[in-house]
Amino acid sequence: MSLPIMGMILFPLCLLFWMNPERQIQLVLIGGIFPAAAALILGGICVQPSLVPGLAFLSYVALQKILGARYPGQKEVMYLSGPMIFNGVWAVFGSLVMPRLFHNQVLVWPQKADAAGTQVLLAPSFGNISQDGYLVINIILMVLAAQYLTRNQIDMKKFYGAFVVAGWMVVFICFWQFAARTAHLPFPKEFFYSNTGWAVLDGQMAGPVPRINGSFTEPAACATYLTGVIFSSVWLTLKGYKFRTIKPLIIAATLSLCITTSTTGFAALAIGMILLPFMVVATGAARLLGRLGQFAMIGAVVLGMSTLIVVTFAPQVVAGVQKVSADTASKKDTASYKERTQADTDAITACMETYGLGTGWGSNRSSSLVPGLLASVGIIGCIALLIFDVRLMLTAKTALTVAPGSDYCLVIEGFIAAILGRLIAALTSAPTIGMPDFYVMIAITIAAIARVRMMARQSAITPQAPTALAA
Template sequence: MTVPIVGMILFPLCLLLWARPFLMLQILLLVGILPAAAALILGGMGVQPTMVPALAFMSFVLLQWVLGVRYPGDRPVMALCFPFIMVVTWTLLASFIMPRLFMNEVMVWPQKTDAVGGRVLLGPSFGNISQDMYLIINAVFLVMAARFLTRSDIRIERLYSTFLLSGWCVVAICVWQFGHRVGGVPFAEKFFYSNPGWAVLDTQVAGPVPRINASFSEPAACASFLSEILFSSVWIVLQGYSVMGAKWLIPASALALACTTSTTGFITVGAEICLLPVAAIATGAHRVLGNITRLMLVGAAISGCGILVLVTVAPQVVPAAKFVFQSTTEKKDSQSYQDRSQVDHDSMSLVGETYGLGVGWGSNRASSLMPGLLSTIGLVGVIGLLVFDWKLLRAAMRTRIAIPPGPERLVIEGLIPAIVGRLIAACLSSPTVGFLDFYLLIAMLIAAIARVSLRRATAVPQPQLMRPDMPVAAAEHYAMAEPDVCMRREGVP
């Protein structure tokens, strides 16, 4: 057992601040940018840094629950989480049943392909157990965090500001690594890449241009994170929210994403740009369409001026940029793309071979999200996830319309594009979205919706109970009014 530098910092810090659960969530968002690091190394496996503040937070909340502490939004949170809980239940059952039901009948890609070099026959494995453990922790954490964040004394918008701060941290690490790759500036590889379970690709180049992966295992993972930061900050700025550093985070994250030269990042940003006017029309924010046009014109003008200055100062950038563009457009001809496509094709074939039931969670590892989900949890699990997503999105849209601009609406406006951006990137090049910081974003969105529903429920006036003298007063009033009505019927003025 080894404790890397990240663990030496996190363990005493979380122990010291254990009684401050909200601060634990902020720490989790910040260390979420260190997926290639490890807080603890057990054999050949590394414990992710986010696991330390997450377990500290869950232990504190669980102790409060045992002592009788309840949160105001327990019921609305559980109502929103119910479809997800059902999917998790099905996933856990299927991970035990399906590998035994279809044992030695289908071929799967195992979790660790380096040991076998290809597909193997399906059967129960340690991957089922390990992935089930991660799923249970993620699901329990999501529910606990969502319920905890419904407390009225918590300023949930501060947690969203911490999310944007993590984006600034990644931008700074990108600049640091770029200086290391180009100018030889010392870089803390041992700090950022201490997890032995990850294959870190930190020496890749695109022709003469170094590919930046920052604190992530590969440039595509870094680009995926930056795309959700970019999409979230763009949307809240277009909506007119004044969040510290959000405007400057747009060009900073866009420039850092360009340094990754990741095809996944470029396609994700292109999809997000296409979704901006659709989102503006769908949400009824028609004034945002004008802001989108102005933002695109300003961005194009700044980009054009910057390109002219860069070409004038460093003419060698032109052939490098041309090489990056060609490598991006010719991605389909690369061997890596063909290998990943073959893995996804093999994973999709498992859906038909298992009659839509899947091979069980943890039994197969695809190259992108949808083939990975369909091949493991089957059509039942994917349909359940779509129901959960639709229910959550519909509740968020209704809540957004029902309230004026404020903390909860800021969180809803900022987190929906962030979650969508992460899912788009995962559908392109990630087999899962099982990181705890992503589940915390979903918990924040659920908590914001629940907080608004609680506030509206308390604002509705309760029906007044009838007093004992009310029937008598009503009868007297009717008796006084009846002669007058009769006289008018008879024509008496």
């Protein structure tokens, strides 16, 4: 057993703030930007930094539950979380049953690539147990955090503040690493990459340009997180919400994403730009189309000026940009792209060969989100997740109508945009999203929606009379 530097920082903080559950939740959001680090190493098992404050929070709330504490929005939270809870139960059930039911009948890619790097016949494995453990903890954390945050005296806005701080920290680390790789500044790899269970890709190049992964395991993972930050900042700015530093964060996070040179990030941003006008209309905010046009013009001016400065003072960067663009355009011809595509195809095949039931949670490793879910939890689990998404979006839309412009709406719209950004990126290059900070973002969103629904019922407020609640 060893305690890395990250653990030396987090464990004392969690002990210090054990009686302050809100601070623990903020630490989960900030700890989520360090997935390549470990807070504790137990043999071959590495504890993620965000899991330490998450477990500290769960211990506090569990003690309160044992002592008989109840939170005002428990029923609302259970209603909103119901499909996700069902999916978790189904995933655990499938991990126990499916590898035995279809034993040696289906080929799967194991969770960690073996020495041969080939598919293996489906059988019960340690991956079922370990992945079940992460999933159960994450769902329990989501539900209990959402319940706790329905308390009236909690300021929901400060959690979005923690998310913004985390976004700025990622930006700082990305540019720090870029300076380290170009100007040879000191960069504490031992601190950021202490997780021995992950292969950290921190030395990749795109022609003459270094690929930046920041505090994450690879450039694509860093770009996925930054996509959520950009989506959230842009959406709140377009909607006219006032929150310190999010406007400059848009530019800083976009530049950080660019130096990752991640195709995943570029594709997610492109999809976001295409979806943005439709989202504006779909949310009933068509009046923002004019603001969207102004936003695009400002972005074009900033991009043009930045390009002119770079071409004038650093012409060597142009060759690097051309190389990155060429590599991105020819991505489909690379061996890695073909391997990823094959893994997704094999995942869908495994789903079909199990009659849509899936191979069991933790049995198969894919390249992108949808094939991974189909292979793991099957059609039933995917339908449950779809119901959860639809229920969350419909209730969020109602909450935005009931309490327009309130802090609750800022939190709901800000975190939903961040979640959507990470989901879009995961659709292209992530088999699953299993970080505790992602589930905490969902929990905060659920809690904000539940608070609005409870207050609307208590005050008998309808969507036509929102002023009392909004104030």
